[in-house]
Amino acid sequence: MINIVLFGKPGAGKGTQAEFLKEKYKLTHLSTGDIFRFNLKNDTDLGKKARTFMDNGELVPCEITTAMLIDEVNKHPDTQGFLFDGYPRTLDQAKALDQFLPTIGSSVTATIALEADDEILVARLLERGKTSGRVDDQDEEKIRVRYQEYNEKTAPLIGYYKEQNKFYAVNGIGTIEEITERLTSVIDNL
Numbered sequence: 001m002i003n004i005v006l007f008g009k010p011g012a013g014k015g016t017q018a019e020f021l022k023e024k025y026k027l028t029h030l031s032t033g034d035i036f037r038f039n040l041k042n043d044t045d046l047g048k049k050a051r052t053f054m055d056n057g058e059l060v061p062c063e064i065t066t067a068m069l070i071d072e073v074n075k076h077p078d079t080q081g082f083l084f085d086g087y088p089r090t091l092d093q094a095k096a097l098d099q100f101l102p103t104i105g106s107s108v109t110a111t112i113a114l115e116a117d118d119e120i121l122v123a124r125l126l127e128r129g130k131t132s133g134r135v136d137d138q139d140e141e142k143i144r145v146r147y148q149e150y151n152e153k154t155a156p157l158i159g160y161y162k163e164q165n166k167f168y169a170v171n172g173i174g175t176i177e178e179i180t181e182r183l184t185s186v187i188d189n190l
């Protein structure tokens, strides 16, 4: 089983690249953002709990997110591996994943970051907000909160995975194909 964590700031292109990678490597793509949005749209109990945090650009509390992620993983007992997109986003989540995966006989294989400058990313998000209908993409203030969340809570994961020799970074600026190429060359050499 191969488990890849796709890592990057909001707007870095994780979702776009995940679409290609999941096909190429036959991985189960788990995007916590997409799962939350599905629950919001269907107004489930989980959606009700997550809505205020998401709409404000804040992270949803760890217990809620981790329980949801474990549920999703357990729905795919026969998969060849997972492509985690948007999880883990805090040290607690990374530790939770490192505790959980061994219970299904597995572990994180590699974490790959898509890197890009903040100005480029904010412009991308505002552009996406014009058509995506995502409340959190339409307002610069909320985007700013997401970057603050990233810097405070998610960036420390880089050190966490570097210590385990599992951290790889690729340049996230270029055409979609160029970036897919960079990612596949990392994965093919794992």
Ligand SMILES: Nc1ncnc2c1ncn2[C@@H]1O[C@H](COP(=O)(O)OP(=O)(O)O)[C@@H](O)[C@H]1O
Pocket (backbone or CB within 6 Å): 009, 010, 011, 032, 033, 034, 036, 053, 054, 055, 057, 058, 059, 060, 061, 062, 065, 085, 086, 087, 088, 089, 090, 093, 136, 146
């Ligand atoms: N691992 C997570 N932990 C906590 N909250 C999360 C997590 N993943 C997604 N969310 C919530 O969903 C929102 C949207 O997630 P996502 O689509 O991955 O965002 P982005 O475009 O900012 O990378 C986040 O701002 C947060 O509220």
